Amino acid sequence: MLFIEARLVSRMTDALLVYLQDHLAGAVFGVELVEALEHDHSTDLLGRQATAWKIAIKADQATLREMVDQFGATPATVKEVISWIAEKAMTLKLRRQSHGDLGTLEILEALALGILGKEKLWSALKIAAVDDARLSGIDLIALGERAREQHEAVEAYRLQFAARVFKRTSAP
Numbered sequence: 001m002l003f004i005e006a007r008l009v010s011r012m013t014d015a016l017l018v019y020l021q022d023h024l025a026g027a028v029f030g031v032e033l034v035e036a037l038e039h040d041h042s043t044d045l046l047g048r049q050a051t052a053w054k055i056a057i058k059a060d061q062a063t064l065r066e067m068v069d070q071f072g073a074t075p076a077t078v079k080e081v082i083s084w085i086a087e088k089a090m091t092l093k094l095r096r097q098s099h100g101d102l103g104t105l106e107i108l109e110a111l112a113l114g115i116l117g118k119e120k121l122w123s124a125l126k127i128a129a130v131d132d133a134r135l136s137g138i139d140l141i142a143l144g145e146r147a148r149e150q151h152e153a154v155e156a157y158r159l160q161f162a163a164r165v166f167k168r169t170s171a172p
Contacts (some may be wrong), residue, residue, distance in 0.1 A: 016128055016132065020067055020071070023064055023117070023118065023121045024068060027057060027058075027061035027118075028061070029114060030061075031054060031061065033110055033111045034051075034053045034054040035054065037108075037111075038051055040104065041104070046104070046157060053150060056146060056150055057150075060118060060143065060146075063143065067135075071134060101161050101164045102165050104161050105162055108154055108157050108158040109158055111154050112151060112154045115150045115151040115154060116147075118147045118150075119144055119148055122141075122144035122147060126144075
């Protein structure tokens with residue numbers, strides 16, 4: 001019986017580490033997205049807002065890195081590199097195929113989806129914390145609330161850019 005419990009804990013731990021590493025790669029992607037917004041909107045309010053989002057995303061990224069380190073694993077560097085490459089490819093595609101506001105809309109949409117994923121991460125970890133004491137010192141409720149606030153802010157900008165883009169394209 002003890003052997004079965006040890007295997008279940010090991011399997012749960014492995015799944016938790018993979019899950020954390022996947023979200024860590026997502027955080028790398030998120031930082032790259034907000035840096036693209038910072039660059040493209042360096043002279044306006046969205047650029048300044050992107051800087052604030054980057055600070056918050058990097059703080060969440062640091063939390064994830066600490067968790068991965070605490071669990072005795074190293075970050076999945078390959079996943080982070082792949083995430084970085086995917087972001088660069090997406091940004092290049094958006095800048096080539098989508099001009100101005102449409103590109104910004106698509107970047108904001110990708111960012112909003114990523115932040116929703118982060119919110120789901122924190123809620124899933126609340127469930128995992130019931131059985132895994134290593135999660136006990138982390139304020140998952142506050143992290144989830146911060147993700148909700150980030151999403152609301154990004155969503156407001158996304159809808160603003162959607163109105164700009166689609167108003168232009170639907171005009172006679």
